[in-house]
Amino acid sequence: MTVLCLIETDAGGGAADASMRALAVARGLATSAGEDLAAAWFGSAEAIDPGGLVAAGVSSGCAIGTAALSGYAPLAWARALAGLATARPDAAGVVSGIVAAATDHGNEVLAHLGAITGLPMAANCVSAARTAPGEVTLVRQRWAGSLLEDAELDAPLALLTVAADAVPADAVMAGSTFAAADSLRVEGYEPELADGDLLVLAAESAERRSGVSLASARVVVGGGRGVGGPEGFAVLEELAGLLGGAVGVSRVVTSEGWRPHRQQVGQTGTKITPELYLACGISGAIQHMAGCQGAKTIVAINTDAGAPIVTKADYAVIGDLHEVIPALIAALRERQG
Amino acid sequence: MEICVCVKRVPMVGGAIVVTPDGMDVDVTMSGFTVSPHEECAVEEAVQITERLGGSVAVLTLGPPEAADQVRDMLALGASRGVLLQTDGDEWGPIATAAAIAETVADRQYDLLLFGNESADTGGYQVPVRVAHVLGLPCVTGIKRLEVLGVGEGDDGPARIVAGREYRGTEESFEVLLPAVASVKEGINLPRYPSLPGRLRAKRATIETIEPSPRPESDGLRKIRLRVPESTSTGAQVLGSGAAAVPALVGLLDDLGVLP
Numbered sequence: 052m053t054v055l056c057l058i059e060t061d062a063g064g065g066a067a068d069a070s071m072r073a074l075a076v077a078r079g080l081a082t083s084a085g086e087d088l089a090a091a092w093f094g095s096a097e098a099i100d101p102g103g104l105v106a107a108g109v110s111s112g113c114a115i116g117t118a119a120l121s122g123y124a125p126l127a128w129a130r131a132l133a134g135l136a137t138a139r140p141d142a143a144g145v146v147s148g149i150v151a152a153a154t155d156h157g158n159e160v161l162a163h164l165g166a167i168t169g170l171p172m173a174a175n176c177v178s179a180a181r182t183a184p185g186e187v188t189l190v191r192q193r194w195a196g197s198l199l200e201d202a203e204l205d206a207p208l209a210l211l212t213v214a215a216d217a218v219p220a221d222a223v224m225a226g227s228t229f230a231a232a233d234s235l236r237v238e239g240y241e242p243e244l245a246d247g248d249l250l251v252l253a254a255e256s257a258e259r260r261s262g263v264s265l266a267s268a269r270v271v272v273g274g275g276r277g278v279g280g281p282e283g284f285a286v287l288e289e290l291a292g293l294l295g296g297a298v299g300v301s302r303v304v305t306s307e308g309w310r311p312h313r314q315q316v317g318q319t320g321t322k323i324t325p326e327l328y329l330a331c332g333i334s335g336a337i338q339h340m341a342g343c344q345g346a347k348t349i350v351a352i353n354t355d356a357g358a359p360i361v362t363k364a365d366y367a368v369i370g371d372l373h374e375v376i377p378a379l380i381a382a383l384r385e386r387q388g
Numbered sequence: 389m390e391i392c393v394c395v396k397r398v399p400m401v402g403g404a405i406v407v408t409p410d411g412m413d414v415d416v417t418m419s420g421f422t423v424s425p426h427e428e429c430a431v432e433e434a435v436q437i438t439e440r441l442g443g444s445v446a447v448l449t450l451g452p453p454e455a456a457d458q459v460r461d462m463l464a465l466g467a468s469r470g471v472l473l474q475t476d477g478d479e480w481g482p483i484a485t486a487a488a489i490a491e492t493v494a495d496r497q498y499d500l501l502l503f504g505n506e507s508a509d510t511g512g513y514q515v516p517v518r519v520a521h522v523l524g525l526p527c528v529t530g531i532k533r534l535e536v537l538g539v540g541e542g543d544d545g546p547a548r549i550v551a552g553r554e555y556r557g558t559e560e561s562f563e564v565l566l567p568a569v570a571s572v573k574e575g576i577n578l579p580r581y582p583s584l585p586g587r588l589r590a591k592r593a594t595i596e597t598i599e600p601s602p603r604p605e606s607d608g609l610r611k612i613r614l615r616v617p618e619s620t621s622t623g624a625q626v627l628g629s630g631a632a633a634v635p636a637l638v639g640l641l642d643d644l645g646v647l648p
Binding site: 062123125156158167169170171175197198199201203204205212250254256259264294295305308312313336347350361362368369374375387 | 401402403404405407414424425426481482483506508509510511512513514516517518520521522526527528529530532552553554555556557558559560561562563564565573574575578606607608609610611612613614615616617619623624625626627628629630631633634635637638640641644645646647648
């Protein structure tokens with residue numbers, strides 16, 4: 052038996068960080084029942100670095116492609132994975148579970164898979180283990196992670212997506228106790244698709260936004276109501292630039308129109324997983340914390356020592372961000388010489 | 389354009405979520421109710437489309453009798469009809485919810501079914517897709533830009549939508565013939581505040597109440613219990629006050645290895 056994990060590619064063409072984190076949960080599911088872990092991706096066999104997959108515990112890979120499939124097509128991707136689950140070309144046998152990162156693509160493809168097969172799909176899982184054939188116990192996020200649900204999934208094929216922000220980066224590698232394969236055996240798979248599977252087909256715009264992406268930034272400088280207005284974000288941008296990071300904002304900032312919605316961190320915005328989240332003038336509503344709980348370290352800068360963010364952060368500076376941030380920028384510039 | 393927007397009544401949560409003693413539900417004794425911001429944006433988008441191109445907007449929900457309040461909130465934003473698939477308040481899983489919605493809208497000839505990308509509470513990320521499969525319609529999700537073409541003047545092509553969303557720092561877009569299903573995300577627009585006449589109209593509106601087919605025993609995903617994640621933080625370590633804390637802050641950033 053095999054657990055299959057869908058690997059998406061990032062902008063550079065390599066395995067997406069969210070998919071690598073999903074692999075950690077897929078590995079947990081596979082090892083709980085002594086099953087193999089396989090990776091599947093759309094594209095050429097060489098598209099994904101085999102070393103990273105092997106280190107994460109993957110023993111076989113499957114590159115899915117056919118001439119008709121020129122880009123991302125959610126239904127076609129789901130159809131291909133469903134086909135692969137029943138007709139795996141290798142000897143590892145039946146697929147017991149399909150796992151993907153809970154990205155726009157992962158959630159969408161697995162939802163289609165659920166609809167095609169008539170099986171349940173559990174989104175935003177944090178962990179999963181097999182208790183019996185056809186039975187998986189899992190923990191999944193509700194309220195974007197502000198609440199956890201312990202659940203039991205009864206299905207011959209377990210369909211899960213993984214909340215990447217709940218998987219620490221250092222959990223991706225399998226560790227020394229895991230007997231990893233020596234090398235990755237990669238095979239090709241050509242799915243049979245109907246015309247209808249390709250009716251929804253993505254076109255990507257040629258324009259690419261420059262700068263560090265919020266979802267994968269190592270440092271995020273956050274701004275909330277305390278920033279005071281659109282002009283107040285210049286210093287946060289400057290600080291983010293100095294630290295090679297990105298600016299994120301709370302919901303009030305986007306609903307006031309101070310910053311575009313794509314910078315929103317939170318339940319209805321982006322979920323971030325930086326090494327450092329520097330939250331400036333943010334009170335720390337539960338919906339915001341849901342978006343930044345994947346940060347390794349949270350430092351709050353706030354005038355109010357009693358703000359919720361101060362109790363939830365690791366470190367705090369009590370003070371006005373308009374005073375602290377320029378002073379921090381000056382200190383960092385001086386340090387750089 | 390005839391548009392149906394599906395919304396879900398969820399508790400309004402502020403500082404913290406509290407679970408009931410049996411661990412099976414969110415304690416709502418002290419909370420108000422609302423819909424997800426994604427869904428409010430879906431209603432706003434639908435109203436804007438019909439303001440431009442004509443037609444009307446229906447709002448549909450599946451939930452207890454009190455969910456009529458959320459339908460009225462959406463009517464106040466400019467939707468014209470409300471439909472309540474009334475339940476006894478038990479949680480319906482995504483497969484059952486999608487079946488009930490599809491059963492209701494199947495013969496109502498909507499051009500577009502709009503949803504929020506995911507519900508705020510259970511976050512299943514699948515009801516729109518499952519509804520589309522039951523009805524045999526194309527589906528796009530996570531949409532933050534929606535354009536309707538081929539309806540009204542100026543475009544001789546077939547009625548269709550071009551739907552876009554952010555992806556890896558670029559925009560991914562889909563062109564899909566109507567009728568279709570689309571789920572949207574907050575950010576696609578800035579929802580209006582309900583007008584006073586809108587609120588009065590919503591208060592007086594008749595909401596069509598339908599009893600959906602009985603819910604199947606299980607969706608295959610069984611909730612065992614809910615719990616609030618254990619907090620690892622014991623409160624922040626205060627580095628200092630104002631600009632005087634900057635040396636300590638720089639030291640911390642250095643220790644964390646995030647300085648260039």
